[in-house]
Amino acid sequence: MTSAYTEATASTRVEDVALSHVSIEVGHFYMSDLLAGEEAIAAQFRRVAPLLTAFTELARQEFAEAAGGASKVRVSTCLLLDDYFQNEGDPREVVPELLRIAAECGVRIDYLASEAGCDKHLRGLHDEVRVPLAQMVADSIVAEPAPGSTGRRPPTAESGWLCNGSRSSDHEPGHAMEVNYRPPVEFSAHNHSIFLDIEMWRAREQRDVLWSCPFLASVWQLLRLGMLRDEGKAVVRADYWDPAQEWPARWEQFPSVIRVQEHAAPFAAFRSLSLLPQRYLGIEHAVRTIVEHVALDEVVVGMITARARQQGVPMTEFVTDRLSHYFLSGV
Numbered sequence: 376m377t378s379a380y381t382e383a384t385a386s387t388r389v390e391d392v393a394l395s396h397v398s399i400e401v402g403h404f405y406m407s408d409l410l411a412g413e414e415a416i417a418a419q420f421r422r423v424a425p426l427l428t429a430f431t432e433l434a435r436q437e438f439a440e441a442a443g444g445a446s447k448v449r450v451s452t453c454l455l456l457d458d459y460f461q462n463e464g465d466p467r468e469v470v471p472e473l474l475r476i477a478a479e480c481g482v483r484i485d486y487l488a489s490e491a492g493c494d495k496h497l498r499g500l501h502d503e504v505r506v507p508l509a510q511m512v513a514d515s516i517v518a519e520p521a522p523g524s525t526g527r528r529p530p531t532a533e534s535g536w537l538c539n540g541s542r543s544s545d546h547e548p549g550h551a552m553e554v555n556y557r558p559p560v561e562f563s564a565h566n567h568s569i570f571l572d573i574e575m576w577r578a579r580e581q582r583d584v585l586w587s588c589p590f591l592a593s594v595w596q597l598l599r600l601g602m603l604r605d606e607g608k609a610v611v612r613a614d615y616w617d618p619a620q621e622w623p624a625r626w627e628q629f630p631s632v633i634r635v636q637e638h639a640a641p642f643a644a645f646r647s648l649s650l651l652p653q654r655y656l657g658i659e660h661a662v663r664t665i666v667e668h669v670a671l672d673e674v675v676v677g678m679i680t681a682r683a684r685q686q687g688v689p690m691t692e693f694v695t696d697r698l699s700h701y702f703l704s705g706v
Contacts, residue, residue: 395449398644406461420480441687449640485639492631493594589661601643
């Protein structure tokens with residue numbers, strides 16, 4: 376398997392990025408949520424508001440010593456709009472309404488991001504060329520071969536499926552009368568297996584591939600952690616959108632990440648925290664599995680690790696240790 380961005384050479388300068396201490400995701404809205412009316416959006420933001428205050432204060436306490444004071448701790452917030460699977464609605468109406476409701480509920484949004492931008496990424500307001508970001512990450516997936524696999528299944532790079540263990544069907548015989556069933560087994564199981572098989576993409580008409588929600592969410596998390604580069608260049612620029620400007624008329628005109636607070640802390644961060652409804656729990660479980668299988672640029676990992684050490688930020692070698700979630704109950 377080849378990788379689009381996992382190898383660094385002496386001739387390629389890898390750009391560093393500014394980092395907050397924590398990036399807090401205050402919502403991930405499907406387009407149907409945004410078009411369903413104000414009350415559902417406001418109800419979620421009202422529940423998020425006290426959590427955002429509490430987790431911001433916890434971050435200030437945790438990183439105060441490393442930052443040289445609680446007031447110097449950098450916390451940024453972001454919200455992801457799902458304009459990939461559905462892009463109806465006029466952004467000139469939807470986005471101002473969303474920002475208004477958030478502000479009225481006491482939820483600060485520093486950055487607005489586009490899920491479609493996790494596929495074909497547009498760095499900033501004045502860019503025209505889109506970076507095939509999802510494909511770059513897909514090219515860097517390294518699946519673990521199951522012990523004793525017969526090779527009957529196509530590899531992950533062809534099938535688009537990734538699992539965290541040995542599939543049961545890998546051991547099924549070719550003849551129905553020769554049943555010798557073995558259940559799936561998680562590779563790193565503790566007493567019992569929690570087996571997960573994830574569809575990351577599938578082929579479809581009109582596009583080369585249809586990316587799954589968990590896969591695009593994995594790209595999103597890697598962006599928030601500052602892990603992705605395009606030929607050494609930082610992927611996210613997050614230009615400031617002046618509120619006096621009218622929003623684009625079409626979703627595809629949006630940059631992948633827009634800064635809506637002029638003096639916001641950096642978009643990327645040493646750690647990410649996502650405040651999401653419970654319906655995203657399965658997706659985020661899949662995200663962690665996918666991220667564990669991405670071969671990241673060692674130079675980028677080294678740069679961020681060194682920066683963390685210099686700034687006194689605790690960090691392990693596992694990128695998934697930098698991801699945190701809080702799931703809102705379904706009540």
